[in-house]
Amino acid sequence: MTTVWSKTINPGDKWSATISKGRLLRFTALRDDANLAMMLFNAFDLTERYNMPDTLKAQYTAHLTRGNVLMSDNGRALASIVEDELGWHDTISGLSTRAGTDTKYGATNYQQLRNEWLHSGYENMAVELVRCGLAIRDLGPVVNLFAKVNCDDEGRMIYDVSHCKEGATVMLRTDMDVLIVLSNTPNPLNPSVSYPASSVQMEVLEAPPLDPATDYCYNFRGENRRAFENTAEYHLLAGR
């Protein structure tokens, strides 16, 4: 596999780009306790985007790991998790906000701290969405890569502080041309009183061609197969 490109996304950083289908995105936590919030859109129709409920319902899961497909609101496979050392990525906790960040870590601003001031997930996403021609109306649930949040029988949400260790990796494959928007900001349920400080390395590699006969994500569930079939139909008609 050839690495096309790589970048380190530091704590507080945001980033977005269009990535073509058929590539692998390998994310590596460079310190313990990473959290990288991610949104995905169809690069050619930004009204089509990652849909958390559709993704979870179709795969009867409340967390994401290897085999899971990230589905769009139009019933298509945007990307799939092809390798995962962690076994759990959160998609129900959303983004940190300015109010939450100030409350938890203390109010900061650029005037005093210059670029050391603390970024929030909501503001990072808002900036990148507007930059890409979108708006806060396009905000929705994110995938919080590296984070584990589960629920007890009463529904109480529990953030696992020991889940993500330095060096842990997860690898996604793009199944459509996607706009990806990333924010390296704390999970809102992380109880740590200091702003988490894990950089994340992102590498883009060429993926081998998807073989429906043997592909793990394609064959993970009948639901996943049908989402891939919907994607194939879209590409056939659009000539992509």
Next chain:
Amino acid sequence: MTAFVRYESKLQAESAVIDEIVLAGDGWMKELLPGQVIRIVDLEGNQAADTLFFDAENPDDHYSAVATITGQSNIYLTTGSILRAESGKELLKIVADTCGRHDTVGGSCSAQSNTVRYSHDKLHMHNCRDTFMLQLAKHDGGYNYTKRDLAPNVNFFMNVPVSPEGGLRFADGVSAPGCYVELESLCRTMVLISNCPQLNNPCNAYNPTPIRVLVWNP
């Protein structure tokens, strides 16, 4: 049943300013003023009322399922739950609940997700997101709502248990005929309801039924 704060309302139907029946497969879209209270009644039991909210003063800021559950650190909604917008703004508070936990992780059904969940030949079947989009298309209130505004919603009366191991399933309804949920609007809030027409899963016994919507002035 845990995570259920049963609280009965003292409001009487006779004093409501709105009292309407929404048939299965139909939609309802109206703005609430601050302090107004809305009650949604599951008339025949085991129905799902898929409901979205918007900050009517800034409709770009829609209801956020994840901000709501993270804000209360619990995935189920019941009496006392604060429903939040994406920005964190408090839109409504659940002030009465005779049903049980309400789901906000499962979202609404759509033609496209039906093809994924059930089979490709379900594409033609009526669904909640079509109802939402028809209501948005017919809305004439100075803001051009589009599909972009459709965020994950609340499923009143739906039971979607999440296990500690991270599983998710669709359990028998916890609702019964006459059960209701009541919410007080904390600001100007647009309410968008789809009374779910789903015929592909057993949560409503394959029999979608009407709901009743009442609104009281403060």
